[in-house]
Amino acid sequence: MKDTTTGGASRRFDLPLPQPPDFLRIGPLREGTFRSPLHEPRTAVVIGRWLGAAVVLCFLTGLVSHALQDPPGWLRDHLPSRPVNGYRVTQGLHVIAGIAAVPLLGAKLWTVYPKLFEWPPARSLRHLLERLAIAVLVAATLLELFTGLLNTLQWYPWPFPFRQTHFWLGWIITGALLLHVAAKAVTIAEQWWRPRTALPGRRAFLGTVGASVAAVTVTTAGQTVPWLSGADLLAPRRPDLGSQGLPVNRTAAQAGTTTVPADWRLTVDGPAPLRLSLAELLTLRQHTVRLPIACVEGWSASAEWTGVRLRDLLDLARVPSGARLRIVSLEAYGPYAVTTMEPAHARDPLTLLALSVNGRVLNADHGHPARIIAPNRPGVLQTKWVSRIEVLG
Structure with a gap:
């Protein structure tokens, strides 16, 4: 008899999948390959909080930019002309947060990349779908940041339109991120509120990541933040230079x-x-x-x-x-x-x-x-x- 209950559907998603033979477990797939104690949930959650904040800020300010450039019909006649510096602030924050997200994403991926080589690769259909969703999230985020950085240089070495692609990638990332947070909600909650325990190297690692974010922010934000213009060493533009x-x-x-x-x-x-x-x-x-x-x-x-x-x-x-x-x-x-x-x-x-x-x-x-x-x-x-x-x- 066909099981039509929700519980039955859930059990079908948890059915084990056929597993590859153990002789394929070579290289990074071998047990014990990754020995750093920092490949652990608490470090991943801390970095994830910072990265999540940058992604959310990028998404919201990106919506503002898109609405001002190409407003939908229902919004078109309600776009405000004030505050005078509104777009300057929102778009400046958009690019600042996007640049800050680059070292954060690198640190996050380093923390969790041993998960890419889990064995078995997919324990069940649910596990397989979860891993595919993470693959979409990582790929879309990498493409979003890569194309966004090249846009600050006004370099477009791809055949697709940047603005439309950037906009829809933002929605894909947001949806995939919400799915990921929902799937990992229990782990995130446990590590978020867990009392801090000393772990060798964690404080130094998080300090290095924070210093990297601060460095790229200070040396690029001067292209839109006047009082940081003197430190504008890595930004592609100097606002005070030009005809x-x-x-x-x-x-x-x-x-x-x-x-x-x-x-x-x-x-x-x-x-x-x-x-x-x-x-x-x-x-x-x-x-x-x-x-x-x-x-x-x-x-x-x-x-x-x-x-x-x-x-x-x-x-x-x-x-x-x-x-x-x-x-x-x-x-x-x-x-x-x-x-x-x-x-x-x-x-x-x-x-x-x-x-x-x-x-x-x-x-x-x-x-x-x-x-x-x-x-x-x-x-x-x-x-x-x-x-x-x-x-x-």
Whole structure:
């Protein structure tokens, strides 16, 4: 008779599997190969707590970044333009936590890697499924950190799109991590609350791991944390280096915008459409604001921007206050040659069509003749070489 009870299903998962012969137990599969006393649950749980905190912080701040860059329809009209430094903080934390997770993951894997060579390899179907889930967790985390690090260098030696892959890997890691924690909940609880017992070498090992995390954090976080800029030795960017005092991700040469048409005009759609030359834009009331530009690679820098408030241009064109905008660049190719802007950003008094930065007219690499600068907005959406502002409704 077929057993349809939950207990019966559980017993079927615990049925032993056929085991390989003992003569295959060679090399690291032999008993006693791993002799360090630190390959034990308490050390693994301590490192796991630190790594788990870094992963959760990366995941949550990554969701913020994704929502600001590509918001779902239900969220699109509710994206805030404040706090001014919101994206700078969340994306800076995202990259800082991701870099800190690298030595933590290495330490965690070293602590538990003898488990990779357990004998027998799979005692039951349940044990086999648990090991497969761990394999998915480890593989996805390694790929996430590897591609994330290369993204900070703007190097993409793979055929798949980085941003979408990075986003979905985050969900896979989170799901696999929750399954792993559920499977090991009893062990984790026992070791989490267990009174600390002296183990030779544990304190030195944990201290070394902590020092490694501190070192990579201090020497890279300066690309987004101003008071650590003096120790910014390993970060791929120095926010204070670059033309006009700012780094540049995409140059005019890369975008094909080194030469601006002599008859360039900014076009603003609306019930009273505008076509304004640079000279005409300069006759309008100019405003200066101090805003950061923060990029997904983790660097950010503040600057003084001067130009025309975007909302003033929209009012001149009689654009409705709740309208969404499409901003079109002179850039012919590239994923951000056309961007959209929600009303909260479009109508914020700090959002400018900037014409100069740090007291100097924008150069070609920074978006001459005009660019967007807005608070709490990813750098890739601060469109350069603006040619047209369209109303989406």
